[in-house]
Amino acid sequence: MKREDYISWDEYFMGVAKLAGMRSKDPGTQVGACIVGQDNKILSMGYNGFPIGCSDDEFPWEREGDTLKTKYPYVTHSELNAILNYRGGSLAGAKLYVTLFPCNECAKAIIQSGIREVIYDCDKYAETPSVRASKRMFRAAGVAYRPYSRSGRTVKMEL
Numbered sequence: 001m002k003r004e005d006y007i008s009w010d011e012y013f014m015g016v017a018k019l020a021g022m023r024s025k026d027p028g029t030q031v032g033a034c035i036v037g038q039d040n041k042i043l044s045m046g047y048n049g050f051p052i053g054c055s056d057d058e059f060p061w062e063r064e065g066d067t068l069k070t071k072y073p074y075v076t077h078s079e080l081n082a083i084l085n086y087r088g089g090s091l092a093g094a095k096l097y098v099t100l101f102p103c104n105e106c107a108k109a110i111i112q113s114g115i116r117e118v119i120y121d122c123d124k125y126a127e128t129p130s131v132r133a134s135k136r137m138f139r140a141a142g143v144a145y146r147p148y149s150r151s152g153r154t155v156k157m158e159l
């Protein structure tokens, strides 16, 4: 008889997104994303980090101060990295699992890439103009978004 305590699709894909986020060097917020095709096959993953060639040890991870001395102008968001990492063709009809609600810049890339559903975990920036703009664009473009429903399952892995 088959096992009954296997993880659900949602746990699997959000788990993969979380694991991707664990690669982030950002001391503030680590974000992970996982793009899934309509057939439940993983197409791409990403996390927030500096572009190729922009050293994690030379570019700043600061949140505050002179803009050019903060991470914000340089960091690539997890969602954009996941979209750009995909080299297989079209993402039309795909789903995006992401640990943090996408900002307005990622929302534009999500819509334009043809992703049709966003499943997010944390929404700590919900009241910011950026996230409010994302939701407005998603609604207008017909991109569905829903909060990930945590199962409460904890997974321990020896790595």
Ligand SMILES: O=c1[nH]c(=O)n([C@H]2C[C@H](O)[C@@H](COP(=O)(O)O)O2)cc1CO
Binding pocket: 026, 028, 029, 030, 031, 047, 048, 049, 063, 071, 075, 076, 077, 078, 079, 100, 101, 102, 103, 106, 125
């Ligand atoms: O959607 C997102 N995706 C994403 O990867 N990020 C990244 C950019 C930064 O590296 C970090 C946010 O940092 P902070 O919370 O310290 O402002 O998360 C931030 C957002 C904002 O919603």
Ligand SMILES: [Zn+2]
Binding pocket: 077, 078, 079, 102, 103, 104, 105, 106, 107
């Ligand atoms: Zn973003």
